[in-house]
Amino acid sequence: MKTNSPNITSILQITGIRKAFPGVQAISRASFDLNPGEIHALVGENGAGKSTLIKILTGAHKADSGEVLLDGKLVSFGSPLEARRAGIAAIYQEFSLIPSLPVSANIFLGRENTTHGLISPRREIKDTIALFNRLGLKLDPETPVGNLSIAHQQLVEIAKALATKSQILVMDEPTAALAPHEVESLFGILRDLKSEGIGIIFIGHRLEEILEIADRVTVMRDGATIGTWNIGEITRAELISQMVGRPIEEEYPKSKAIFGETYFEVRGLTGGPVRDISFSARRGEILGLAGLMGAGRTEVVRLIFGADNKSDGQIIIGGEKCDINSPKDAIDCGICLLTEDRKAQGLILMASCRENFALPNLESWSHLGFVDSKREIDRFSERVRSLNIRLSSPEQRAEDLSGGNQQKLLVARWLETNFEVIIFDEPTRGIDVGAKHEMYLLINELAARGKVVIVISSDLLEILEIADRIIVMREGQISGEISDMATATQEKIMALAT
16 A cells, blocks of 8 residues: 655645444545645545545534644534635535526625625626636626536536635536536646645546546545555556455456347437437447537437437337337337436435335236235345345435445346346446446446447547447437447547537
8 A cells, every 4th residue: 555644735634534324434544635736536436435534524524533634723614614614615516506596696605795784796796707717717697507507507616616715625526427628628727726726636436537637646445545646656457456456457348249130220210409310229239329418319318218209200129110109118118228317317216225126127026916025025136146236235225325336226127127228328427437347247248148238428438448339429410420449539439529
């Protein structure tokens, strides 16, 4: 294990942190330090303790033991508000913005500029423009936040943090929902903030981005700090090995499936922003769908699955036309969809893992209106074992699972149905490198069983490595196809996507 001792110039030093919840030791020993003008990445698998450590830093949790030093002074925050007042701002994946309010009002929410007790919108707009000039942004301060893109909403959160004169900025998965060009814009802003002496804690799962933007990286595993490395002193493969606790010889395992006949066809599919989409896929093939956010990828698969109404087009499965007007029709035709937003559209978070697994399968497990509970439990237990789903019990609530285990729970559900076409929409978003590897192996296994597998991914490296063929979309239409994967590059995809 390699560790770097905290620098005496550090603005933040965290040492010997421990935190337990009922029945769970979330952090057994954790240390971390941050220098001014540094981007320090914090990585690890889901459940490694990263989120708990950050919540302790930002006042959402109290540590059982250990110390947090800010500018050399011992601190202990009783709330996130106290942490923000001390100069620590956190930007999470779920933004704390009010969509109906204008940008300027969001930035100064809770710290409104007032004159004689009255809010001064003009002054807030003026101060917002000054912040945007500092960030090199051209946004209308009076625009409702709900009208902005995800990337622009994130920049509003950054401006909001700067308005509090924060010296430490914590960013949790800041690139998860951004297109490549938006990621580059964000990185440019982070480098500018770094040059101003602001310390940035960057939490992420995309290792290529970590290696590009960070100065140092700290790895956590099983609630403990494993080590800290300067970027350039550790390779991608070594970083993965430290995160998962074992070497992973092939980060993107290749499918060895043999292609069968053309089994799935879409002809002239039209609906909403999608226009005249036609493509086909063979048994055993992993077909990638690429394109920028808003290109229509998710809209296409929602039309296929019957979640949205099509105005025209045909879906052909096994040479026969399928009349799909609802998700139930799609399931009856042997199509399943793992949605992009597994929390909002895939799982019932307050329900147990067993109940989520059983939802589409109750009819097949029932006789005379009664569910065969033993069969339900037996099938669930078998899927939990085969997919290595980590849960405390079948009755554990789905919301308490890590992102990777939530994704595997959804896969387990569909493996019980009689499907031949499986669609993954952003299957690895927000899950760690170990869970990603397991997901790739599962996708390959499905292809090897002769299933048609369609994968949507915004991660260009991922789609290049796992797909047998890639269809690229732009503005609701297919802009091109890449079938020679030996010569495929991210640049080729981007050229078609833009």
